[in-house]
Amino acid sequence: GENVEQHPSTLSVQEGDSAVIKCTYSDSASNYFPWYKQELGKRPQLIIDIRSNVGEKKDQRIAVTLNKTAKHFSLHITETQPEDSAVYFCAASRTGNQFYFGTGTSLTVIP
Amino acid sequence: EAGVAQSPRYKIIEKRQSVAFWCNPISGHATLYWYQQILGQGPKLLIQFQNNGVVDDSQLPKDRFSAERLKGVDSTLKIQPAKLEDSAVYLCASSLGSSGGAGETQYFGPGTRLLVL
Numbered sequence: 001g002e003n004v005e006q007h008p009s010t011l012s013v014q015e016g017d018s019a020v021i022k023c024t025y026s027d028s029a030s031n032y033f034p035w036y037k038q039e040l041g042k043r044p045q046l047i048i049d050i051r052s053n054v055g056e057k058k059d060q061r062i063a064v065t066l067n068k069t070a071k072h073f074s075l076h077i078t079e080t081q082p083e084d085s086a087v088y089f090c091a092a093s094r095t096g097n098q099f100y101f102g103t104g105t106s107l108t109v110i111p
Numbered sequence: 112e113a114g115v116a117q118s119p120r121y122k123i124i125e126k127r128q129s130v131a132f133w134c135n136p137i138s139g140h141a142t143l144y145w146y147q148q149i150l151g152q153g154p155k156l157l158i159q160f161q162n163n164g165v166v167d168d169s170q171l172p173k174d175r176f177s178a179e180r181l182k183g184v185d186s187t188l189k190i191q192p193a194k195l196e197d198s199a200v201y202l203c204a205s206s207l208g209s210s211g212g213a214g215e216t217q218y219f220g221p222g223t224r225l226l227v228l
Contacts, residue, residue, distance in 0.1 A: 036219075043221050044154065046216055098166070104152065
């Protein structure tokens with residue numbers, strides 16, 4: 001099955017700085033890569049996703065890049081704010097909707 | 112639209128007891144997932160249904176876990192007997208489940224937090 005690795009496990013940044021979280025995957029057939037934000041005690045919420053026919057996608061302060069050859073994708077958050085503090089999970093999926101999640105990155109934005 | 116509903120929200124049981132969780136997906140969503148999320152880890156897929164059929168249950172500990180989705184809508188996940196290591200949040204998610212193409216957006220329920228003593 002798929003193996004998704006996520007780094008770093010914890011990340012602290014100053015408010016206004018950028019944060020980058022990276023994931024690698026093993027199954028070359030994976031073609032959908034969502035990112036979820038999970039605040040303490042709450043459900044995971046989709047924040048952005050990318051499909052294998054696109055190399056980059058941006059939504060305001062959040063962007064995701066995908067390198068299919070190297071089998072890695074990254075989440076970029078610019079101009080970080082305290083409310084960005086949460087655990088972020090990447091996931092990989094292929095046709096048939098079988099999802100595999102990374103181990104999570106705990107992001108702390110220091111005011 | 113209404114989101115994914117789960118109950119109960121919290122459950123405390125002793126080891127070797129049985130427990131059941133219920134999930135009602137978003138109306139019209141054909142695909143339903145059960146995940147186990149241990150504290151500090153990412154969600155791990157336990158079982159995936161497409162309507163009332165099982166698509167993937169390769170990570171379901173079948174000696175103690177069972178799940179069903181008899182009418183292709185609601186689903187129940189059961190643990191019998193429970194072990195200490197089953198303490199986790201059990202998340203249900205659903206997606207549209209249209210055939211073919213790339214993966215679809217999953218929508219998660221609030222989860223059931225299980226503590227086994």
